[in-house]
Amino acid sequence: MRAVVCSAALWLALAPPVAAQSTEAEVEKYRKMIAEDNPGELWEIKGEKLFMQKRGSKNVSLEQCDFGMGPGVLKGAYARLPRYFADADRVMDMEARLLHCMKTLQGFDHKAALKTKFGNLNRESDLEALATYIAAQSNQMPIDVRLEHAKEKEAYKIGETIFYRRMSKMDFACASCHADQGKRIRLQDLYNATNKTEIDRVMSGWPAYRVSNSTVRTMQHRLFDCGWQMRLPNVEYGSDWTVALHTFLSVSANGAKIGVPGMRR
């Protein structure tokens, strides 16, 4: 589908060229105009309903799920994630923890729970709606990932290592696109993870409604999709790889005020 858009016919239709400076101003205007109206707010409503709904083979809601602040406490929980959970003996981000609760509390089978982990034009994703609702309960709070447990520290280090690791058919690392200042891919600005202002702006706005996907995406999808473009095998949802990267990025954005769902191209 994306490839079809990229046909050579397109540039022929684009002549005459617009000056580079006005291009960036107009793209900025586009982003500003779409950001004013964020359909992602509807995912928050859907997510709340799903959260309270009795589901799974055990027919219970997610209200007793412990996101790190105690069972059922959602306020501020997302701001502290990823973190170590003793009951699973691993570091989990919000999505990994949500999946864990769906399996342990509600009795979902692993594969069944992940069947609609990413929504598309044909079906909506329960996980995307639930994640939006859970994350929104930390709105206006600063990201506060603490790295107290040894496994949290290790996750951060692993995330940093992967971030700079060049791999696969394109020789890319995450850093190939996200460690330099003022670069863009096509017309898309690339955030610089080593710039505090930029990493703050990015990390405080996930989950985000993605205009090009017509759905809210979580960081799990963002990391999955980057890996896919790097020609890596598909990384698994909530896996150590993704949680480590998520930890590295979240710690880098500590202090940034959460405002979700964000809005992205």
Next chain:
Amino acid sequence: MKTKHIVLQGVGAVLLAACASAPEPVVTEATIQRVVQSSFSQIEYQYPPEVVARTNQDEGQKMCTAVRNEVAKIPPAQLDAFVGKSMKEIKYPAGGELMGDWKQGENIAQSGYGMRFGEGADDPKRPNGGNCYACHQVAPQEIAFGTIGPSLLGYGKHRGASAAMQKFVYDKVYNAWVTFPCSNMPRFGHHGFLTTEQITHVVALLLDPASPVNK
């Protein structure tokens, strides 16, 4: 580059201060392999062995990652050996003509297709693309170009299209690291991402006087 490191060190310093009692965890290649095992575990997806192997690093990727792409930090002997070996590995099209068709080159520059696996997998029967516009300005008509790499507008205008120039561009696209080790640019020929014939079309897009790049 400098600023980047200062910022990172800053983050690191804060971390160290916060957890001064515990030793810094050491992440080795074995740690990464353990994470790969658990994160690409084939529960959700099944991969052919070639795809799983993409998480491993080849010699060049290892070399560049170790110094975070700061070539000056690579021992000169290692660098020379790497570049020499990479040069020798470059394959040329049968017949030896390096200047192809710029129009096909433009299609290759526009397309980012190929070798993506799993959800929304690419059809291996369709040609891969070089996705040049993702990072470079190329022909002036395309306004949606990236800035990770330098602008290539008018690339062949002053450089000409001599045999030496054609070979230089061909080699660069085939293996960008022979001219600039550890640059962000993928090694398209080295990884078999673009065919030798496709690379000649990209050469033409950049060097052919008839190409819009040089108008």
Next chain:
Amino acid sequence: MADPMKMRATLKGDTAEVRVLMSHPMETGQRKGPDGKVVPVHFIQNVEVKLNGKTVIEGQTSQAVSRNPVFSFRLKGAKAGDKIEVSWLDNKGDKNRTEIAIA
């Protein structure tokens, strides 16, 4: 019909700025589904805005309105406590409505 709508209305002087979000696929009838068959055209055709029960805007829309439509309108002579109602009807006869009081 459980898909939500969301509305916000803010007063600027005596003008109410109304923004409404709707969940709707807005299918163009030009896309193939996972089964390889064309997904039938399915889109909102009518949007109506009422202020205190009185119709103030009647809109007609096509399948070229973006998925999950968002509309903004401005109503004059509005004051705090006034009731705004927005409803839609699509080409299959599905419909939905939401209302709020201006804060």
Next chain:
Amino acid sequence: MNETRRTVLKRTGATGALVAAFAAGLLRWQDLLAAGWNKDAFGSKTLADALKGIGAGSAADSTDIVIEAPQIAENGGVVPIEVTSKLPGTRSIAVLIEKNPFPLVAKFDFLEGAMPFVKLNVKMGESSNVRVVAEAGGKFFTTVKEVKVTIGGCGG
């Protein structure tokens, strides 16, 4: 969702269907939202036919209609367009994308209490003029703005 009603609506087109469905007792008056749907205008495949369909075959250019839209849209699936008419007594605003397969995208009628303003997101198949037609004092006025649809991100 009532299956019978769905079938009726599909077969006969919305306006006729609403009348038929009402007559058949399938709909209540509350269900009839607006005054039907202009099937001819929305079904037109050319700009000229779409304009004729809304009665705006001869619209005069006007600078009193303001289109706020980005010159460049990073995604053709969502192009934000904001329209304000400064023409006194504006009764309606119609938005058309000239190069879309069906140019007419939306038409809003403003009654007492509404200002002639609307913002919405539209789909654009390719770079095109966005044309807005406003009706005021029994006459039609029009203006255009060009929007280029480009590629964003690392896809392709």
